[in-house]
Amino acid sequence: MRIDIMTLFPEMCETVLGESILGRARENKLVDIHCHDIRAYTIDKHRRVDDYPYGGGMGMVMQAQPIYDCFEAIVRAAGSRPHLIYLSPQGGVFRQRRAVELASMSHIALLCGHYEGVDERVLEELVDEEISIGDFVLTGGELPALAVVDAVARMLPGVLADEESFTEESHYGGLLEYPQYTRPPQWRGREVPEVLLSGHHANIATWRRKQSLQRTLHKRPDMLEQFTMSKEDAKLMSAIREEESAE
């Protein structure tokens, strides 16, 4: 999969994307990520990429021309037109489901805004989708773009050591993940649940499923409204409710 990021701060993106799991995935050519400096495409003799908003008001607006030319250069270099996402607090809120869908595309590009945002005309001309990472406003689209790239890239084959590491995780299957523990078995008087030390795989799986249901019930009851329970899940859920009402 190829991912292009259009930004005024390519080094900020490169720094993050060179580290840890994504850094290794890039080295191993499991994902092909390119960070582009929008400023390199301006035709302004002072290398400006922003200007005052028409109609007045605070702040500056990113101009259409450098963004358009940067995108055209990406299309030429890749030989294909990517699905273009503008990171914006006005977009639909990003969810795991969308990360999985985007990971099935062969080429996406991300446009990071800054200042007061981007000239609307270039958005109308180019953008296929707007994505927000939550109902709050950041200074730029770089952190949201990095969050999207991370969530998408870790879904690609080979990026994580084991596919189970994401299919069991929070949100992937509609529930939150069960609690995790590592050595030592006792820490500050707190013990690892006995079942996890038993080596009994079926009991461990049932305990984990029950914990997932219980955590989701308490931390994100809204998620259960969308979740279709199997017969086994329904049994575990009634056991949870009985235990809790007896407490």
Ligand SMILES: C[S@@+](CC[C@H](N)C(=O)[O-])C[C@H]1O[C@@H](n2cnc3c(N)ncnc32)[C@H](O)[C@@H]1O
């Ligand atoms: C200060 S914001 C501009 C906000 C814009 N004036 C508005 O009110 O909708 C600058 C840039 O940060 C990015 N950004 C800020 N908050 C974001 C969020 N919650 N999700 C995604 N991108 C965001 C966008 O790329 C945006 O163009």
